[in-house]
Amino acid sequence: MKIGIAGLGRLGSRHAQNLRYRVVGVELAAVCSIVPEELAWAREVLGVTKTYDSYDEMLNKADLDAVFLVTSSFEHADQAIKALEKGLHVFTEKPMGVNPEECKRVEDVVSQHAEQVFFIGFVRRFDPSIVYAKKLIDDGAIGEPFLVRTQTVDMDEYADFQVEFVPTSGGIFLDFNVHDIDLTRWLLGSEIRAVYSRGGSYVHKAFGELNDADNTVVLATFDDGKMAVISASRTAFHGHDTHTEITGSKGILKVGITPAKNRVELLDSYGVRQECVRDFYERFQEGFLNEAQDFADCIREGRKPIMTALDGRKATEVGFAMTDSFKQKREVVLS
Numbered sequence: 001m002k003i004g005i006a007g008l009g010r011l012g013s014r015h016a017q018n019l020r021y022r023v024v025g026v027e028l029a030a031v032c033s034i035v036p037e038e039l040a041w042a043r044e045v046l047g048v049t050k051t052y053d054s055y056d057e058m059l060n061k062a063d064l065d066a067v068f069l070v071t072s073s074f075e076h077a078d079q080a081i082k083a084l085e086k087g088l089h090v091f092t093e094k095p096m097g098v099n100p101e102e103c104k105r106v107e108d109v110v111s112q113h114a115e116q117v118f119f120i121g122f123v124r125r126f127d128p129s130i131v132y133a134k135k136l137i138d139d140g141a142i143g144e145p146f147l148v149r150t151q152t153v154d155m156d157e158y159a160d161f162q163v164e165f166v167p168t169s170g171g172i173f174l175d176f177n178v179h180d181i182d183l184t185r186w187l188l189g190s191e192i193r194a195v196y197s198r199g200g201s202y203v204h205k206a207f208g209e210l211n212d213a214d215n216t217v218v219l220a221t222f223d224d225g226k227m228a229v230i231s232a233s234r235t236a237f238h239g240h241d242t243h244t245e246i247t248g249s250k251g252i253l254k255v256g257i258t259p260a261k262n263r264v265e266l267l268d269s270y271g272v273r274q275e276c277v278r279d280f281y282e283r284f285q286e287g288f289l290n291e292a293q294d295f296a297d298c299i300r301e302g303r304k305p306i307m308t309a310l311d312g313r314k315a316t317e318v319g320f321a322m323t324d325s326f327k328q329k330r331e332v333v334l335s
Helices: 012-021 036-046 055-061 073-085 100-111 128-138 156-163 178-188 205-209 280-301 309-328
Strands: 002-006 027-032 066-069 089-092 118-120 145-155 192-200 215-222 227-236 243-248 252-255 266-268 271-273
Touching (some): 012 036, 055 073, 118 280, 118 309, 128 243, 145 178
Parallel strands (some): 002 066, 089 118
């Protein structure tokens, strides 16, 4: 199975290494990047000979079965549609589109190509701990779940890097919380009906100048009355602190509350402590590999992924509603 990847940045390079060395039954046949140094890295380190600085050129010239899209968020929708219309299977990183209209366009094209696999990189659905938590919920271990508290928290050292991408990423709610949105819908089995967002630029004023924020919190209510508290932060100093807690009528599940690097505890002159994971890839590296393997397996076995284009559209719609609520300082009800 020949796969071409577009985008070789911080995450794209990790995906490329998984496809080249770890995912069973695939060949990383081509790569595409607008950065010459990234193409040189692919040739020298990964041994990929077919490298392109144009996505369209890769689609037209490379012999591919599927594409992996790890490009800028605003490119995902158009690139996915081009690949689908060329008869290729598509894996796209989140978000599926940076506005609801783009997502609806992708959803319509996906529906016209039912024989092809369309896969959205909602990696938390493939994290072993979260998968186990979902199984416990489905098995009734905590009764009926009614509240999810979940957060995405990045190291402060990445904040300056993130500022320049605010205009194209859709802002903190789409960039950070799109995973949390998908996760709450999946875990609670219900649709988000209304959101109320608050936040501000408490550490890095540059985000406020772009009508964005560095720390936010959202109260979401669902069609059936269930609730979620979804927060985001760009300013952690201890590590990549992404965790989730699910409360049910008979118990509580906690996933990754302490962002521990491993199970080792260090006892020294500072007391007792654990080292933390430092970025999102370290935290979810098993999930990233599992989702890539599942993409390949879906193609090989002729089955559909557990997430759909509708899930991608819903995540973006809710992210937009969160952004509107933040800017307007009021609750926003989704239609």
